[in-house]
Amino acid sequence: MEKKQIDWENLGFGYVQTEQRYVSNYKDGKWDEGGLTEDAGVVLNECAGVLQYAQTVFEGMKAYTTEDGKIVVFRPDLNAARMADSARRLEMPVFPEERFLEAVKEVVKANAAYVPPYGSGATLYIRPYMFGSNPVIGVKPADEYQFRVFVTPVGPYFKGGVKPLTLCVSDFDRAAPHGTGHIKAGLNYAMSLHAIVTAHANGYDENMYLDSATRTKVEETGGANFIFVTKDNKVVTPHSDTILPSITRRSLLYVAEHYLGLEVEERDVYLDEVKEFAECGLCGTAAVISPVGKIVDHGKEICFPSGMEKMGPTIQKLYDTLTGIQMGQIEAPKGWIQVIE
Secondary structure (H helix, E strand, O other): OOOOOOOHHHOOOOOOOOOOEEEEEEEOOEEOOOEEEOOOOOOOOOOEHHHHHOOEEEOOEEEEEOOOOOEEEEOHHHHHHHHHHHHHHOOOOOOOHHHHHHHHHHHHHHOHHHOOOOOOOOEEEEEEEEEEOOEOOOOOOOOOEEEEEEEEEEOOOOOOOOOOEEEEEOOOOOOOOOOOOOOOEHHHHHOOHHHHHHHHHOOOOEEEOEOOOOOOEEOEOOOOEEEEEOOOOOEEEEOOOOOOOOHHHHHHHHHHHHOOOOOEEEEOOEHHHHHHOOEEEEEEOOOEEEEEEEEEEOOEEEEOOOOOOOOOHHHHHHHHHHHHHHOOOOOOOOOOEEEEO
């Protein structure tokens, strides 16, 4: 297929409207058959549940062109399962996981001309989402919902290469115990906006959120999980019921153990021990791993031995291995790669 005439090498990380998207509606207790449409507009009543009470969940994943020219999606079954969990938590009807996978496949295939070529550094970002669509004025779940999937080509999250980030320990809480921090809901991201704008205004790239109960344990940033590397090369990631279960983080831990032969540990990580780690990174769909060079805790600097110039050696190996799997350069574990045919 002939690709669109896009300057792939200089593509930013932003929205580019593509030709087809998938839409399915839930009404009278069931989902309709759904299908592709060219209409990018969403028309809602002024009292729609999503507009009044933020009843919306979403997912994010990417499609890649591999070295041998195939278009693939990375572990979409985990996105389908996570969206189902998110929907249940917000009292929304689950969009069937098999239909989720089929919808993703249909949209990527219909917009294959927008999947960036191999080696360009760009990818096709896939955004499935669902929201309450009928009027709701009392505080209760909506009765009708819409599930949609759109795609947009995006460039690398960090233009001009990855440089280690500087984080600050946030005074804001990201999520409460027994709250919604473990699901991918729009409301979790809305509450983080003031915190990230504040961090940027103070010269920091991101926030480090602590657990809201004791404010002693590391949780995550506004949109990524933490990965630490000890001085004896053990990979450690925080465990918490209020952390979003990142698919990238789970994949990296598997890669660390089964591809690189490293010891892996998921446990409570206390702020007091962060200074003892050799490397630190943030992991998520957008950038895979972003190295962290420094964390500032109310004026007290924690500087990692890996420095402010490049990724640390272990995080670099993790990044290279996982992106190699995604791009078809390294054999993937069974079931990780969905080929779009």
